[in-house]
Amino acid sequence: MIKVENISKSFKDTQILHDISFEIKKGDFVAVMGPSGSGKSTLLYSISGMDSISNGKVMFENMNISEMKEEALSEFRLTKMGFVFQNAQMLKNLSIFDNIILPGLVAKNEPANDIRKRASKLMKRMEIEGLEERDIREVSGGQLQRASICRAMINTPEVLFLDEPTGALNSEATEQVLKILADLNREGMTIMTVTHDSCVAAKARKILYIIDGQIAAYKEFLVGENREMEVEKWLKKLS
Ligand SMILES: Nc1ncnc2c1ncn2[C@@H]1O[C@H](COP(=O)(O)OP(=O)(O)O)[C@@H](O)[C@H]1O
Numbered sequence: 096m097i098k099v100e101n102i103s104k105s106f107k108d109t110q111i112l113h114d115i116s117f118e119i120k121k122g123d124f125v126a127v128m129g130p131s132g133s134g135k136s137t138l139l140y141s142i143s144g145m146d147s148i149s150n151g152k153v154m155f156e157n158m159n160i161s162e163m164k165e166e167a168l169s170e171f172r173l174t175k176m177g178f179v180f181q182n183a184q185m186l187k188n189l190s191i192f193d194n195i196i197l198p199g200l201v202a203k204n205e206p207a208n209d210i211r212k213r214a215s216k217l218m219k220r221m222e223i224e225g226l227e228e229r230d231i232r233e234v235s236g237g238q239l240q241r242a243s244i245c246r247a248m249i250n251t252p253e254v255l256f257l258d259e260p261t262g263a264l265n266s267e268a269t270e271q272v273l274k275i276l277a278d279l280n281r282e283g284m285t286i287m288t289v290t291h292d293s294c295v296a297a298k299a300r301k302i303l304y305i306i307d308g309q310i311a312a313y314k315e316f317l318v319g320e321n322r323e324m325e326v327e328k329w330l331k332k333l334s
């Protein structure tokens with residue numbers, strides 16, 4: 096579904112990503128790990144077309160998104176990709192519900208009523224129904240993060256990108272987000288997430304380990320493998 100071919104990215108004199116290639120297949124769950132500052136976020140933003148690259152290309156199905164014009168690219172991102180960040184990044188002057196439906200309204204592909212119905216379904220599914228009219232400062236961090244997953248899913252994207260989605264959450268809230276991601280993936284959603292958390296990585300089927308902007312290690316898990324133990328062992332070997 097997504098083919099990353101030899102991408103590099105420089106910023107002024109510093110090279111942040113070096114010649115990275117890999118593939119994300121439909122239904123994959125990919126975790127990106129590695130030390131702070133190794134280029135994980137930059138990689139995520141480069142693949143999703145939020146950030147430009149210096150060399151190489153990113154193919155999304157048969158579209159070369161590295162060559163798309165900004166306007167087409169933002170439409171593409173809005174309808175095909177969902178994004179979740181460490182801090183939910185919701186608008187302060189809108190209710191939770193209005194934040195969730197906003198990307199749906201911006202996409203202008205459907206009647207507002209359909210978008211509202213889908214938002215309600217998503218909120219129910221993420222177990223945050225009842226919080227519709229709350230201000231974003233009136234819910235917990237975990238609830239806010241689940242709302243931001245609803246927002247990311249509002250246009251029924253083909254792939255969900257997450258940058259340290261549990262980085263600011265306590266362990267209970269992390270568990271809830273993890274369960275949601277695992278369920279979404281089981282139902283076919285393609286997921287790529289940056290994470291420091293081996294519990295999150297243990298839900299993935301592939302892990303890319305980035306050091307200094309390069310893929311330093313890569314692991315695929317077999318179905319049924321006890322991934323938590325495997326991930327811990329694998330990470331220990333790398334550090
Ligand atoms: N906009 C930017 N301008 C300059 N340097 C940047 C910028 N974004 C990232 N970097 C640098 O690129 C490197 C990788 O950053 P980042 O992708 O955020 O790492 P990670 O997400 O793995 O912590 C870091 O050394 C960071 O300082």
Ligand SMILES: [Mg+2]
Pocket residue numbers: 135136137258289
């Ligand atoms: Mg980062």
